[in-house]
Amino acid sequence: MSVQKTFILILFLLPIACNFPTGKPVIINGMTMGTVYSVTFPSEFMENKVELETGINSILDNINQKMSTYIGDSELSIINQSTNAEWITISEELFQVIQSAQAISEQTNGAFDITIGAIVNLWGFGSTNALQTIPDPAELDNVLKVSGYKNIQLNAATSSIKKSNTKIKLDLSGIAKGYAVDRITMYLNQHGIDNYLVEIGGEVKAKGLNSMAQPWRIGIEKPLTTTREIQRIISLNNMAMATSGDYRNFFNHEGIRYSHTIDPAKGWPIIYSDISVTVLNKSSMIADALATAIMVMGPEHGFNYAKSQNIPALFIITKDDQLKEFFTDTFIPFLVKN
DSSP states (O other): OOTTTOOTTGGGEEEEOOOBTTBSOEEEEEEETTEEEEEEEOGGGGGGHHHHHHHHHHHHHHHHHHHOSSSTTSHHHHHHHOOOOSOEEOOHHHHHHHHHHHHHHHHTTTSSOTTBHHHHHHTTOSTTOOOOSOOOHHHHHHHHHHOOGGGEEEETTTTEEEESSTTOBOOOTTTHHHHHHHHHHHHHHHTTOOSEEEEETTEEEEESBOTTSSBEEEEEEOOOSSOOOEEEEEEESSEEEEEEESSSSEEEETTEEEESOEETTTTEEOOOOSEEEEEEESOHHHHHHHHHHHHHHOHHHHHHHHHHTTOOEEEEEEETTEEEEEEOGGGGGGBOOO
């Protein structure tokens, strides 16, 4: 993913009270997957900072080399460029992410779909750096005909994938950052770190306690293009959070806002205005994908789906020129009272 395209969710999350009783926390940050990342943990591990930073960057570089559409020789790019209609053996990591994506596609009836890479490119939100504009209807229709999550097959026994049409382009931007967060938290756990906050481009997971011996508090931003203000604060402990919105990466055409979030069924961006969906899950990867899927479904259908599946979800929308919020019952325990 490019730096220009993936600042979408960076400021959805505003960590609050990040200090630890033992002193100033260790913070490791940098660029990855076209966005920024930050890892915060206690000062008692300061002497291991260089080792941990090297390990974290190695994990991120490895994931990028497997799942980026912006790296020409990445594993995913090689699959996308392949004109081979036969089975392609892929790495265990990439297979795991694609398999998880396919499962979520099934669960959401295609609201989440990684086969829309060519469609994303046509709208100018992908790796081709094309102009962000409304594509030619005939060209869009042709690409839409060959997309669809049911048009790829997976073989777990051989860790391989098969495209029913060689023109299919996969795009993991709606799930890869979440997967990377999960991988980093696993790495921290393995090194005996029990208090941390990990964020990559708005996908976050927190574990343990902050300086006040309380779960981490995370601010959720108001879905507005002109200001950056906190709408809600929630507390997290050993939980991940992902927020999807239409107010950071979009373009306007003839008074209509076209978001980077594409409806896989129609091949068109969602056209809701000033809306965000926040989803919680033990897995950042799952939260990442579900937030995108529920955003595609829209406020009414998305809320009903989240409620029926007991998904902790918060919706913030603009209605009658005012921000309104509503959430599922399972989200209530995470709310911090003002």
